[in-house]
Amino acid sequence: MSDALVEDLLRISAPQVLAALVRRYGHFATAEDAVQEGLLAAATQWPVDGIPDDPRAWLITVSARRLTDLLRNEQARRRREDTVARWALPEDWLTPPADRDPTDADDTLVLLFMCCHPSLTPASQVALTLRAVGGLTTAEIARAFLVPEATMTKRIGRAKKTIKDSGVGFAPPASAERDARLAAVLHVLYLIFTEGYASTSGPNLHRVELCAEAIRLTRLLHRLLPDDAEVTGLLALMLLTDARRPARTGHNGELVPMEDQNRALWNTDAITEGIALITDALPRGVPGPYQLQAAIAALHDEAATYAATDWPQIMLLYERLLALVDNPIIALNHAVAVAMARGPHLGLKLVDDLAAEGKLVGDHRLSAVRAHLLESLGDRTAARAAYLLAAQQTMSLPQQRYLHARAARRAPDERASNDAVMLIVVDAANVVGSRPDGWWRDRAGAARRLLVRLRTLEHPAEVVVVLEGAAKAAASEEFEGLRVVLAPGSGDDAIVEVVAAAVEQDSARPITVVTADRGLRARLEPFGAESVGPRWLLERIEP
Structure with missing residues (x-):
């Protein structure tokens, strides 16, 4: 039995089990701890013993037993009659069985409403939804939002305490406030998706795990409320937008605007599903905000070219x-x-x-x-x-x-009229280090040999060589036709400064930097400089 199969089954079952326990016993935070221990037990036992005939009932039974232990421990600590009465043991409750079938869908929906309670801040709503309904670990959520795990743990803990202190019961919201509460749920799911599709900070343009989780949860909500046009519209919007993600970044993770995207890379299955959803939703009545945004996304996706939009x-x-x-x-x-x-x-x-x-x-x-x-x-x-x-x-x-x-x-006419001499900037440490013959063992000697051979370069260009560390000793003599820059610290910083100064002086001047350092290449991208590997240079200067 594959671990992936068990993991998928546990993720799907987690919100159902938590909803069943909270509905019957209350105590959201304690029930969530009990469910996590039940999931841990399943993850340990099922790969060895096999998946039970009724996995959800198994999880509810194990989690309920653990909840009993947790509540007993809490009673022992409190030692006051009112606390004992308030934290009644599960076996003392007279309610229908926690694993009854008819309310599974309703329970998950109620859990979503609870996680998006108006007493919580949007950040807490997002975190609690991903934790309780999405089944993500605190560490996964923290990584997705680029915050320390301890910070996310406190955020989720405060959210649970707020829910507990609010006294909200595990029941659907009253009809008078249902629309507003559903709007809050949709907004939270939309926030999760947009943070995944267009990350507001960090090194990556996308956080795929957040997009995927937002779509999964919205699919779940759509199954629970198939007749709600705005829920359908939100799912369509996510699918139609996420369909363009494969073409939105280049090979090095750079942003590719829509007008330059290769539309052959768009996910046609997601586009087909999204268009079908919004086509079904729009005739139901006056379109809401998510339906209108989905209709706009559909027009973008249906255009064969950017010009045809x-x-x-x-x-x-x-x-x-x-x-x-x-x-x-x-x-x-x-x-x-x-x-x-x-x-x-x-x-x-x-x-x-x-x-x-x-x-x-x-x-x-x-x-x-x-x-x-x-x-x-x-x-x-x-x-x-x-x-x-x-x-x-x-x-x-x-x-x-x-x-x-x-x-x-640079504009095309600027490039055409430009007659500036090319600037070649050489990352000496990277070029020397790329050779297999041991040049790098004597940095100063290797740098000197590189400078000597650079004078033979048959190229109409100004050549700047950046030396760092021990290699700077090679600059003790003059090398005609070369400009040598001695880096006071990092050679990468010095190269960026040379390129930035050249661009500032003449933004139309062609610049080539010789380096295989990916980090340095990424830093040079904003200046429009071309980067080539050491082999490009060595082939031109070696006999």
Whole structure:
């Protein structure tokens, strides 16, 4: 029996078991601890003894027994009659069996409502939903949101205490507040997905595990509420958006904007399912926000090329969306649609109006859109400044690299008219270290031999060689035709400084950096410099 099969079964069963225990016994936090111990027991025993005939009933029985132990321990600690009465043992409760079948779906839905209780902050709602309903471990959630595990443990612990102190019972919300509570559940699932699809910080553009978990939970909610058009719309929106993820990053993790994406890489199965869902949901009544956003995503996905996108229709859908939701990001997206449908000057006016309202102060997306529109209008100086400002405002490293690259990008006419001599920057330590013949054992001698041979380079270029550490001793003599830079510290830092200064002096000058260091190459991407490996250079200077 494969461990993956057991793991999948436990993840699916976990929220059902927790919901059953909380419904019968209450005590959300203690029940969750008991379920985790039950899952641990199953993960240990099932691969050896086999999966029981009724896995969920097995888990409920084991977890209920552990809950009894935990509650008894709590009673012993409290030693007060009122506490003993409040923490009644499971066998003293007179309720239907915890593993009864008819309420499984309702229980999971109630658990979602509980995790998204209005007394919790959005961050706590997200964490508790992933923990209790999603079945992710605290460590997995902490890694997904780039926070220490101890911080996430405290966040989830505070959320459980808030639920307990609120006195909320394990029951569906009253009909009067059901719509608002369901809206909170949808918002939390949407937050989980968007953080996965467009990470707000960290080294990666996507966090695939968050996207996958958000889609899984929304599928679950759709099975529980198949007639709710907004639930259907949210699932369609996630599928249609996530379908583009494979083409959204390049080989080195860099951001690829939609207009440059290879649409053959899009997930056609997800697009087909998403379009079917939104097509089914839209005729049910007045479309809600998630249905309208899904319809917009469908128009993007259905276009054979970027140029073929139905921007006028997208613009009208955003106008309907703005009539329902006063959201500055939606207004920004509407401005982009207006620019594409009616011209960049009209889109830029809307962006400037939005900036004047002060609702997106410090948000990199406003500066990035403004930069793109300025670039479309031919104002490259203002566009470059806006791109650099956006790069300063975002915490996402791929976004920073993309925005820096856009700022440094040269127009075709600039490249055609440029007659500047190429600049070749040599990472001497990397080139020497790439040789198999032991050059690197004598760093100064190896660097000197490299400098001697670089003088034979038949290439119309200015050559800059960066030396660091012991190799700097090779610069004790002059090497005609070469500029030698002695790095006071890190050689990588010195190379970045040389390239940055060259770009600042002449942004149209072609620059090639000789290095195989991936970290250095990533740092150079924003400057538009080409990176080549040591072999490119050695083939040109060795006999």
